[in-house]
Amino acid sequence: MRVLPLIATGLLVTAISPAAASIAAAQQAVRVHDIQGTTRVSPLDGQRVSGVTGVVTGVRAAGSARGFWFQDPQPDADPRTSEGLFVHTEEQTPQVAVGDAVAVTGTVAEHYPTSGDQTPENTPNQSVTQLTGATWQVSGTGAILPEVLTEDAVPVEHAPADGAIDSRELEPQRFALDFYESREAMVLRVDDARVVGPTDEYRSLWITSKPAQNANERGGTTYTGYADANAGRLKVESLLADEFPSAAVGDRLRGSTSGPLDYSSFGGYVLEAGQLGSHVPGGLRPETTRAQQDDELAVATYNVENLDPADEQAKFDRLAQGVVGNLAAPDVLALEEVQDNTGATDDGVVAADETLRRFTDAIAAEGGPRYQWRQIDPGNNADGGEPGGNIRVAFLFNPARVSFVDRPGGDATTPVEPVADGDRAALTVSPGRIDPANPAWTDSRKPLAGELLFHGRPVFVVANHFSSKGGDQPLHGRFQPPARSSEQQRTEQAKAVRGFVDQALAVDPQASVVVAGDLNDYGFSPALAPLTEAMTAPADALPPVERYSYVYEGNSQQLDHILLTGPHTADYDIVHVNAEFPDQISDHDPQVVRLRAAE
Structure with a gap:
């Protein structure tokens, strides 16, 4: 009678034939670096491997992607091949500990992490090489030097x-x-x-x-x-x-x-x-800007991150403290992400007067001005953002410092245009939306233009919240360079706002126009070129490393902007109060420009 050789597979011992034993012996010779290979996708993808040895270096004991990492203490000489591998045990907590020497049997698989409506087939993310359906044996202990x-x-x-x-x-x-x-x-x-x-x-x-x-x-x-x-x-x-x-x-x-x-x-x-x-701790503190002088018009922009009446009072209070204390109560505020009175409840409500009333009340309670507001309700679920929230841009202004020129007729569909009013420009409606029927604004916030008077001089402020970067491929992905498909819509949006600016300057070459808001792109982006090529960007006076209002994946970056035309001097400040902190009340930092008319 022949005695069949025994091969250990996990914690089970199985009798196999001599032919299978030779195959198993070949599989046992596979090392981690053979599985990882010299590209991102394993050359053994889909194959079953046995007895892959290494030392456990980490255990993920919670969540739906539980498992452990192990690493071969005997690396090869190829710098391209990783010596580490993840063993995916799905929702089962692996019974191993860091330092265990293991021999693992499993199927090589490439796992593509996904988010949103992505699938493994269409995700732009890279894959993770791992072993699935695994069993293992612990043979002792070992150590890996990082x-x-x-x-x-x-x-x-x-x-x-x-x-x-x-x-x-x-x-x-x-x-x-x-x-x-x-x-x-x-x-x-x-x-x-x-x-x-x-x-x-x-x-x-x-x-x-x-x-x-x-x-x-x-x-x-x-x-x-x-x-x-x-x-x-x-x-x-x-x-x-x-x-x-x-x-x-x-x-x-x-x-x-x-x-x-x-x-x-x-x-x-x-x-x-x-x-x-x-x-x-590094001692970082929220910044505070200086107050404007009597002859300076202070215009700020602030993304208040889906503000609505369902938010706790603490959010309104902290945002108000930022306006009064950190921003020194600017004369005009262009707000982004103001939601309707019922927030994310998708009930057809589009009015935002309760949201703005609570915010302006909170500012007054902090000792700030009794701001008034102007805005235009969007069509229901027509402007993107959180479904049901109907986010929009809005103006707050201090009537003790500036006058808002109200010109009736502005609504969700009526376009605003600059026209001649004597030797100056004026708006056909104020507030009014810029080119709202333009396809550039599909599922996106329409910019809001307002005509204001400061010391008798007209100033046109445009509040903006361009379309998001959703759909762009990530910096870390498997497609390089990453496709920035969302730029196309922002390019068209920048062109539309540029058209408004050009109209104002055609009427009055000395017109003061302030384009402010969350443009959702960088100062160096070609998507913003239609605006940045025609207007002054006071941020350009800062060193490039100081131009940022947002922190994403460890990159400080410039998404919020103030752009100018007109004969004045500008004192500009990005006021860092949110993006760098773990307890941020918004994910954006506000910024302010103080304008003084040229002599």
Whole structure:
């Protein structure tokens, strides 16, 4: 009688034939770097592998994507091949611990993280190589020394510009995304890391391994152009049950922060920390701008992030404190994301008088002016944003300092136009919407123009909230350079507002026009060129690293703008009160310009 050889598969022992034994022996020779390969997609994708050895470096014990990371302590000599791998146990908590030496059997799979209505087939995200349907044996203990990300470790160049980069051979010495991919699931460490993106509600923050890279004065890393995505940025989440630090930009994680490198649809590469440096606050405080002088007109813009009466009073109060204390009570405020009186309830209500009344009451209660408001109700669910919320732009103004010129007839569909009024320009309706029937504004907020008088001089203010970047491919994705499809609509929107500005200047070449708001794009973006080429951008007087009003995925960036025409001097200030802090009341920082008529 022949005795069949025994092969251990997980915790089971199975008798197999000699032929199967030889196949199993070949499979057992597979190492982690063989599975990872030299591209983003495993050469063994879909195959069953057995006895893959390594040491457990992290355990994800919660959520629907539970599992563990393990790493081969005996790397090969190829810098392109990662020595780490994730074992996906779905909703089962794996019974392993960090330091366990394991031999794993499972099926190689490429998991594409998705968000929203994406599918694995159409997502722009990169994949994570992993083992599924896995069993394993623990044979002892071991240890893995993390690779330290020094300031010069990650290449500055972001990614190859080859379109789909899934099957492209990695060049980790040249490209940042290739560097991270070649370390997928391996243990990395950053020492004394500076925080460049504040803690969010999901227990994550952003650090940088390149502290000098486009550093701004407040400790962030500024996105200054498409050619420089700031390769040192890295997202950090925690595998620890301990409390996660509530960190602001400029804070530090003193000591070592280390763990296996994962990839997520929310931010790309993420350090799943099994060790967190101690939180050291950097002392960052919200800024306060100076008050305008008697002969200065102060115009500000502020995205108040879906403000509606269902919000707690604390939100209204903190926004009001910002207007009065941090913004020094500007004469005119262009507001974005003012929702209707019932907020996200999709009930056909479009009026926002209760929202604006609560906000102006809160400002007065903080010792600010008794602001009045002007706005135009949109068509129901016609302007994008949260369904049912009917967000819109609106003006607040201080009647003790400026006069709003009310010209009747403005509604959701009537366009406003500049016309001659003697030797000056005036508006046909005030407030009025710019070209509201233009397809550029489909499912997007229509800009609101208002005519005001300051010391007898007319000033035309345009409040804007251009369409979002939704649908653009991410910086960290598998398509490089990423497609920015949303730019097309913002380009047309910029052209429409430019048409209004050109009309005003055709009537009066000295007309003072202020275009303000959340334009949802960068000062260097070609989408805004129709406006930035024709108007003065006072932000351009700042160093490029200081031009930001928003922090996204660790990049400080400029989405909010004030643009000008007219004969005046301008004193401009981005007032950083929100975007850099974990307890932000809005995700945008306001900004203000103080205009003084030229002599």
